Amino acid sequence: MTDTAAIIGGGVIGGGWAARFLLNGWNVRVFDPDPHAERKIGEVLANARLALPQLYDVAMPAEGALSFHPSIAEAVEGATWVQESVPERLDIKHGTYREILSHAERDALVGSSASGFKPSELQESVERPGPIMVAHPFNPVYLLPLVELVTTDANSKEDIERAEAILRGIGMAPLHLLNEIDAHIADRLLEAVWREALWLVRDDIATTEEIDDAIRYGFGLRWAQMGLFETYRIAGGEAGMKHFIAQFGPCLHWPWTKLTDVPELTDELIEKIASQSDKQSGALSIRQLERLRDENLIGIMRSLKDRDSAAGALINAHERQIARPLAGHDGEVAAPLCLWEATVLPSWIDYNGHMTEYRYLQVFGDTTDALLRMIGVNRDYVAGGHSYYTVESHLMHLGEAKLGDRLTTTTQILSSDEKRIHLFHTILAGEQSVATAEQMLLHVDNKESRACPALPDVSAAIAKITQKHAGMPRPDTAGRHTGQRRSA
C-alpha cells in the first residue's frame, strides 16, 4: 500500500518535503492557507523532478499522488508522517499541533521543520507530545540528505526508530541528536559564520562576493566531503588531533576572537576530541585520508568543471592558459596518441571484483571525447550543429582491471575521410593491455540527424593525425568479427 504524508505549510521548505515524498512514491496531501501555495509547490516540484532522479542509476518509484486540502483536519487523513513547516512562532506551532493531533491517525508521527525551537518547547502545552519531534531539513530539501532529528524523553524509542526508517526511506540522512539545544547543530555553525560575515561586510573588509569566493574556492570544497574535524585531523598529520589542537588551539586566544567566549582547552576536552576523532576516522591512516580527500576534491572540482561553474570555471580558465595545441605541429602528434587516463573507482567494480564491462566503454568513450576536443570538436562546435557519433564498435577483453588500477589509453587512427574516423583504442593497466576497441565514428549534422562532411579545420586536424599514423603497423585484431577463430 502506498504511504501518505501530510505537508502542513508549503513554502520552499514544505514544498521541498512534498517533492521528496512524492518522488519516493508517497502520496502527499498539502494544507497551506496561502492562495499561491499550489503554484509555489508546483515550482519546487518542477525543479525536484529535474534534479533528484539524476542522483540515481536505478528508476525511482512511481510518483505518488499530490492533493491540496482546505483544512489540516482533511490533509492529515490517513497520513503516516505529518511534516509541519509553518512560520517560526511558537503560538502558531502549538495551535497547529493541537489541530494535527485531534485529526491524525493515532500512530502518525509529526516532524517539525523548526530551526528556532527545541523539541521540548514544541511539545509544551500539547496533551499528547509523543509523536512530535524536530525533523529539520536543509534547502533544497529534495536534494540535500541531512535532516536533524531532535527528540526528548517524551518520544518513545520505537517512534524514533520508525521516524529514522521513514526518513531513510526517502533518501535522507537522519542525524539523531540526543541532547536538544537552541538551533540544533548545523544552524549554530551557520549562524556563527553569518555573524562573522556581517561584521566583515559592515566594516568594509570584504564584499559579499569576496566572502562567497573565500568559501567556495577554499574550505567549502573540503566541507562537501569531510567536515571540520576530519579535515583538521589530516592537517595534524601523523601526530593526529592532539597535535593539531596543540598547534592551533592558541589561536582561539588571539585578538580576532576577543568578542567571543571560548571554551578552555583543558586536557580533558583535548582528550575527548582526540578519542572521538579516533573513533570517527581512526580506521584510515592519515595517508589514506589524504588520498580519499584528494579523490573527492578531484571529483567535485571536475563535476564543477563540466558545468564551468565556481572552482570549475577557474580550472577551465587556467586550462586555456596552459593548453598547447596538441596537433599544432607534425612533431607533436604522438603515434599512438595518449589522450586519457583514469583510476578504477569503487563504483566501477562488479560482483566478480573486476571492472564492469560497460565501464570499459566509458573509458573508451572518454578517450574518444578527448580526441574530438583535440581536433576542435568542442562545445561550441556541437552547439553549432555538428558532432561525431559512434556507429559501430568491436571490443576485445584481454585482461582484468581491478579497484584502484591506473588505466591509460592509446589511440591509433586507422583511416579517416571527410565524414568518417576509423580508430583503434587500447586500455592499459600498467604495461598490460586489458581491452581494445575498434570504432567507426561518423560526422553528423545534429539537427538533420544525417551524415555530413566535417568543417574544414576539423577535417584538416584529423587528416594530419591520420597521415602521421599511416606508417604504424595495423593492430592484429583490427577487422576482426566477434567469435572469429584466431588465425595460426
Add this chain to the structure above:
Amino acid sequence: MTDTAAIIGGGVIGGGWAARFLLNGWNVRVFDPDPHAERKIGEVLANARLALPQLYDVAMPAEGALSFHPSIAEAVEGATWVQESVPERLDIKHGTYREILSHAERDALVGSSASGFKPSELQESVERPGPIMVAHPFNPVYLLPLVELVTTDANSKEDIERAEAILRGIGMAPLHLLNEIDAHIADRLLEAVWREALWLVRDDIATTEEIDDAIRYGFGLRWAQMGLFETYRIAGGEAGMKHFIAQFGPCLHWPWTKLTDVPELTDELIEKIASQSDKQSGALSIRQLERLRDENLIGIMRSLKDRDSAAGALINAHERQIARPLAGHDGEVAAPLCLWEATVLPSWIDYNGHMTEYRYLQVFGDTTDALLRMIGVNRDYVAGGHSYYTVESHLMHLGEAKLGDRLTTTTQILSSDEKRIHLFHTILAGEQSVATAEQMLLHVDNKESRACPALPDVSAAIAKITQKHAGMPRPDTAGRHTGQRRSA
C-alpha cells in the same frame, strides 16, 4: 625561460606550494632546516602528482626541477617568487625576511603563508617592505585554488598585479583584500565554526563525527559551489536579499547568540548587503540560480557516489533500497528471449542530448546478467568459483534513445558449447531497434582465471535455449566487423 620559486619552510603548506609550482613547470628551490624536509615534501609531491593533473583535460607543463639548499641565501638565488611558510612567530618571520631580502633578486616578490599576522605586521622592522605581502593558501595547496592576497600601501600596484598574474599562472584564485584584518577572511569564518564546534563537543551536545556529518551532508555541499550570500539570496526567493535578512535577521538576537557581539542590522547595512548581492548575482534570476545550484549539487553528489564516499555513500545505500528486481522469466523459453527493460534516466544523457554510448553496453550487460541468472549462474554459482566473462563484443548504433524512453531488449543465442555462449542482443525503443550487440561469453574458473566447461545444470540450460533458437534466422549484422561495407 623557466621561472624559479624559492620555498622557505617546507611543511605541509610549504610542500603544497612546492608541488603546485613544480607541476606548473616552475623550478623550485627549497630551504628548510628540518632534516626530514626532503622526505616530507616528497610525500606531498607524490600526492600532488597523482591528484592535480586529474583536474585538467590537457597535459600540464613539463615538471620543473626540485632542489634543496642549506641556506636561505642559496635557496632564493634567481627566484621570481619567494614563498615563506615558517612557524607563526613574528620574530622568526622578521629574521627570515631580512635574510631573504639581502640575497634575493631586486624584483623578487615575497609571499607569506601567515594566517595569524597582518601584512603591516610582517613588513615592520624590514628596510624594504615593498616585496612582502600575505599570500595565504588552503590545504591541500596543490588542489584548492583559493589564496588570500593581502597587501598594504607599501606594496606597489605593479607588484600586486604581478603577484596576481603569477598566482593565476599556477592555477590559483588570488582574492585580493584591500583592508587588512587579523586572520584575513576565511580563517575568521573557520575560527567562528571551530569555536562553536568546540562548545558543542565540550557540552556533549554532539560528537566530532556528528558535527562533521551535519556539515558534509548539508551546507557543506552547498558551499562547495556557492558561498553564504548567494545561497541565502536563493533562500530569500524572488523577494531577494532584503527579504531574507528581514526574515532571518532577528535570529541573531535569539538566545543562542547571547555569547557574542553582533552588528546591528541598520537600514544602511541591509542596503549595503542587498546591493553587493545584486552586483554579485543579479545577472541571474532566482530561478536560474536555483537550477545552477541544483546542477552543481547533482554533479558533486554523483562524483561522491562514484567513490561511495560521504553523501554519495548515502545515495548508494538508498539506491539498493529502492532497486526492484524484474520479475523472473524462468520456465518458458521465448525465441527471442525478452529478459530486460529499462528507462533512460537523466544521468544517462550526454551533452548531445542522447543516451551516452557506454550506457548501451550497460543495458546489454544487464541483459546478459539476466540471461546468466536464468540459466543458473547466480551469486552462489559465482561464489563457488565459476562465472562467464564477456571476451568480445560488436556493437552497432542504429538510432538514438532519449530521456525517458522505455527500452526493452531481445536476446538470440547464435550458438553455444560447454565453454562458450555466442549471442545477439537488440535494444528497442518502442518498436525501433536502436542498438545491437553480438557477444562471445567464455565460461571460466574464477580462481585459476582460465576457461573451463560450465557445470552440468548450466550447460543443460543454455543447450536447451540454443536448441530452441536454432531455427531462428541469423541477424543480418552477425559476423560483421567494424567498418565492413554493407553488402548489396
